[in-house]
Amino acid sequence: MENLSQNLTFHKSTVNKQDRHELNQHKSCVLWFTGLSGSGKSTLANEVEKRLYARGIRTYILDGDNIRLGLNKNLGFSVEDRRENIRRIGELSKLFVDAGVLVLAAFISPYEADRAMARNMFDSGEFIEIYVNCSLDICEKRDPKGLYKKARNGVIKEFTGISAPYEAPNSPELNIETGKYSLEVSAERIIEYLIQNQIL
Numbered sequence: 001m002e003n004l005s006q007n008l009t010f011h012k013s014t015v016n017k018q019d020r021h022e023l024n025q026h027k028s029c030v031l032w033f034t035g036l037s038g039s040g041k042s043t044l045a046n047e048v049e050k051r052l053y054a055r056g057i058r059t060y061i062l063d064g065d066n067i068r069l070g071l072n073k074n075l076g077f078s079v080e081d082r083r084e085n086i087r088r089i090g091e092l093s094k095l096f097v098d099a100g101v102l103v104l105a106a107f108i109s110p111y112e113a114d115r116a117m118a119r120n121m122f123d124s125g126e127f128i129e130i131y132v133n134c135s136l137d138i139c140e141k142r143d144p145k146g147l148y149k150k151a152r153n154g155v156i157k158e159f160t161g162i163s164a165p166y167e168a169p170n171s172p173e174l175n176i177e178t179g180k181y182s183l184e185v186s187a188e189r190i191i192e193y194l195i196q197n198q199i200l
Contacts, residue, residue, distance in 0.1 A: 027200075028096070028102050028126070029103075031128050031190065032130060033045050033107070034107065034109045036108065038145075039178055040178040040186075041107070041108075044106075047187040049104055052191070059102045060102075060104070061103075064107045067092075078158070083111070083113075086109050093121075097122065110165060112170065115129065128174070130172060130174045131169045133176060134178045140161075174189065
């Protein structure tokens with residue numbers, strides 16, 4: 001069978017990413033929030049976006065459940081499907097970054113190799129891995145969606161942290177301990193990082 005991708009050519013836009021940065025008066029990047037279910041990824045991403053919006057920064061949140069309800073609704077939770085889920089999210093995030101948007105991607109993304117694959121899609125400094133670091137014990141006590149209870153009862157198979165592994169980042173740009181620090185303090189640390197690294 002003919003490889004159709006051999007017949008494709010990438011077309012560059014006349015308006016480029018740098019042009020969009022100049023228009024927006026800020027750089028673009030992906031804030032990649034990774035951590036266990038219940039660690040506070042979505043909550044933290046929303047708080048950071050609220051603060052960025054108040055500063056006039058163009059943002060968009062990509063959230064795990066939302067993406068699986070639409071773009072990736074044909075994927076399950078096998079190792080292969082999880083990898084494809086992250087690959088698609090990485091490609092989507094790359095488009096947002098090229099558009100000059102600061103994208104906040106909140107996904108468990110349990111495997112180090114998959115996160116590295118996503119990182120490799122971006123230019124240096126554009127992929128900011130944020131480990132939303134919270135103990136399994138605290139996450140399970142929070143259990144906002146009742147998923148841990150279902151996993152413990154065998155209703156949900158291949159659940160990260162219970163019946164499927166979570167590989168914590170070795171060297172994330174930020175390690176945010178949401179079991180120890182308040183939402184406000186955690187969000188401000190991320191804003192400070194963006195300022196220090198001249199993204200804002």
